[in-house]
Amino acid sequence: MTKTGKHLIIIGAGSLGVITLDAALEMNRYKSIYFLDDHKNTNCLIHNFEVLGGLNRLYEINKSDYEFIIAIADNGVRKTISEKFDLNYVNIIHPKSIISRFASIGQGNIILANTTIDPNVKTLNHVIINKNNSIGHDSVLNDYAQVSPGCSLGGHTIIKDGAFLGLSVNTLPNINIGTFAKIGAGAMVTKNILKNAVAVGVPAKVIKG
Numbered sequence: 303m304t305k306t307g308k309h310l311i312i313i314g315a316g317s318l319g320v321i322t323l324d325a326a327l328e329m330n331r332y333k334s335i336y337f338l339d340d341h342k343n344t345n346c347l348i349h350n351f352e353v354l355g356g357l358n359r360l361y362e363i364n365k366s367d368y369e370f371i372i373a374i375a376d377n378g379v380r381k382t383i384s385e386k387f388d389l390n391y392v393n394i395i396h397p398k399s400i401i402s403r404f405a406s407i408g409q410g411n412i413i414l415a416n417t418t419i420d421p422n423v424k425t426l427n428h429v430i431i432n433k434n435n436s437i438g439h440d441s442v443l444n445d446y447a448q449v450s451p452g453c454s455l456g457g458h459t460i461i462k463d464g465a466f467l468g469l470s471v472n473t474l475p476n477i478n479i480g481t482f483a484k485i486g487a488g489a490m491v492t493k494n495i496l497k498n499a500v501a502v503g504v505p506a507k508v509i510k511g
Contacts, residue, residue: 429443477492
């Protein structure tokens with residue numbers, strides 16, 4: 303991929319921010335990359351990449367010079383930031399992911415290495431799909447959804463806004479996981495999970511909500 307001459311700002315300099323940095327470097331697209339993080343010292347370095355300051359810097363910089371990605375694992379926080387700041391959000395997609403030409407990818411998504419996305423999958427905006435995932439055909443991942451490493455989603459799975467799937471979750475086909483629901487690590491989801499519910503186990507059982 304040819305470098306654009308643009309600068310990338312990664313919002314969030316924690317572990318997800320560093321993983322996102324790694325993917326962005328593999329893309330070889332950006333002239334320079336910076337972080338914003340309210341919890342880091344201004345001008346400190348994260349793997350030799352500068353933290354410009356906290357989110358208040360967004361009121362000062364010339365935003366037209368930058369592209370942005372929110373690399374914060376908390377789905378609710380990611381939602382709050384994206385709704386507060388109207389920025390040029392871009393996708394950071396690791397080159398070692400495999401995405402069907404017939405899939406539809408929104409804006410502000412992070413898709414990491416060794417993930418396979420099948421035909422007719424649709425991701426909306428600010429979705430995180432971590433490494434080593436398989437997203438089955440005709441599935442939909444709505445805004446702010448997050449899929450942890452090692453998950454496998456059967457075809458026609460629908461992940462609603464802000465839902466979280468822990469490590470190595472599997473779903474049967476035609477499963478709906480509700481808004482801001484949480485699925486525990488290693489679960490096998492065989493039935494629909496309602497909004498705000500927490501489900502764990504094999505098969506997954508709701509323990510809250």
